[in-house]
Amino acid sequence: MSLKEYVYCDYAAGSPCRPEVLDVFNEYATRQYSNPGAHHPLAYVAKKHLWELHERMGRVIGADPREIIFTSGGTESDILALRGVMSNAEAPRNELVISAIEHHAVLLEAQRMEQAGTKVYYVPVSADGVIDRGALRKVVSERTTLVSVMYANNETGVIQPVKEVGEIAHAAGAKFHCDAVQAFWKLPLKPKEFGADLMSLAGAKFGGPKGTGLLYNEMTNRISPVIVGGPQEWGYRAGTEDLSGMAALATAMELAEAEREKIWPRVAAIRDGMEKRIVAGLGEHVRINGGNAPRLPNISNMSFLEIEGQALAIELGEQGYCVGLGSACAPGETDPSHVLAAMGLSWEDAIGCIRISFGPDITEQQAERLADLCVANYKALKGLG
Numbered sequence: 599m600s601l602k603e604y605v606y607c608d609y610a611a612g613s614p615c616r617p618e619v620l621d622v623f624n625e626y627a628t629r630q631y632s633n634p635g636a637h638h639p640l641a642y643v644a645k646k647h648l649w650e651l652h653e654r655m656g657r658v659i660g661a662d663p664r665e666i667i668f669t670s671g672g673t674e675s676d677i678l679a680l681r682g683v684m685s686n687a688e689a690p691r692n693e694l695v696i697s698a699i700e701h702h703a704v705l706l707e708a709q710r711m712e713q714a715g716t717k718v719y720y721v722p723v724s725a726d727g728v729i730d731r732g733a734l735r736k737v738v739s740e741r742t743t744l745v746s747v748m749y750a751n752n753e754t755g756v757i758q759p760v761k762e763v764g765e766i767a768h769a770a771g772a773k774f775h776c777d778a779v780q781a782f783w784k785l786p787l788k789p790k791e792f793g794a795d796l797m798s799l800a801g802a803k804f805g806g807p808k809g810t811g812l813l814y815n816e817m818t819n820r821i822s823p824v825i826v827g828g829p830q831e832w833g834y835r836a837g838t839e840d841l842s843g844m845a846a847l848a849t850a851m852e853l854a855e856a857e858r859e860k861i862w863p864r865v866a867a868i869r870d871g872m873e874k875r876i877v878a879g880l881g882e883h884v885r886i887n888g889g890n891a892p893r894l895p896n897i898s899n900m901s902f903l904e905i906e907g908q909a910l911a912i913e914l915g916e917q918g919y920c921v922g923l924g925s926a927c928a929p930g931e932t933d934p935s936h937v938l939a940a941m942g943l944s945w946e947d948a949i950g951c952i953r954i955s956f957g958p959d960i961t962e963q964q965a966e967r968l969a970d971l972c973v974a975n976y977k978a979l980k981g982l983g
């Protein structure tokens with residue numbers, strides 16, 4: 599099977615870079631190569647571009663150019679947000695609150711801080727994967743420095759009540775960081791509208807190149823840099839600016855935002871149709887994790903009971919479909935997901951899960967065939983007639 603023939607259903611792990619984005623990247627890499635910090639005519643042009651690119655990235659999310667910190671992706675943005683805020687924290691306000699279903703970029707950084715002595719609260723979620731607001735209210739207090747809750751979960755696609763989370767954080771005088779890596783492209787994302795003080799994005803999830811991302815940081819919020827050295831990115835991220843990466847990211851953001859309303863309703867209908875077809879074929883042998891909660895339009899997380907999701911994913915791969923196994927970034931591939939465990943799934947049910955995440959190129963026929971293959975493979979793996 600040639601690579602082109604595979605049906606790619608793993609957009610939550612990464613999307614193809616758009617050719618027009620790559621053109622912009624190349625254009626900047628080969629023509630706008632001057633260091634914007636230098637002092638000659640070409641450097642002054644680069645400096646002008648630098649400002650304009652921050653302006654363009656900011657415009658898409660309703661932010662000032664000085665509120666955009668270019669990064670290498672979601673992980674760096676998350677760590678800059680957590681470390682940047684928490685390293686300024688002083689008693690009596692020095693506690694961190696995150697949800698139990700955060701991406702490992704947030705979770706492991708929080709655990710690292712905990713080992714170093716920071717008090718960290720992990721707020722539970724419901725069986726549908728939505729943060730428990732009652733539990734959140736109980737732990738957020740005048741001692742809280744930062745609340746970090748994602749916009750939409752990368753494994754289930756479940757959308758979190760981020761506006762309410764922001765209100766709870768602010769009522770206690772704490773800052774709110776939102777990891778919106780999965781939500782951008784699929785949902786309108788204006789941090790000032792939903793109340794985030796910091797927000798992470800990753801270009802590779804919406805048609806940008808790998809190695810590009812940003813942290814939105816509200817103008818009055820002073821954070822400490824993680825990468826220190828030169829004064830670049832408002833002093834928050836040292837190192838010669840990557841103008842080509844920024845131009846590519848700005849272009850990918852504009853293209854993603856422009857097409858958002860047009861493409862995703864169709865994808866959601868295809869995803870729903872596929873799930874219905876699988877449930878019709880397998881009944882109680884399959885569960886849609888987070889299926890009763892509001893979800894992103896493209897993600898489906900299903901537990902196929904009493905088989906291993908990995909076995910099913912391997913079969914589907916041989917039949918031409920690339921699907922995921924929960925998080926692509928989980929340390930230790932066979933560990934059951936911490937997200938599904940937080941939702942109350944048993945080890946057996948969590949191990950039987952696969953994550954299908956469609957892109958705008960999915961067709962109804964491809965999704966129907968995928969559903970039929972899931973049903974047939976499950977029956978074969980279980981030895982059902």
Ligand SMILES: Cc1ncc(COP(=O)(O)O)c(C=O)c1O
Binds near residue numbers: 703777779780
């Ligand atoms: C919700 C979420 N946060 C953070 C990340 C990490 O982003 P990156 O791989 O760009 O570092 C991911 C990647 O899958 C993600 O889904």
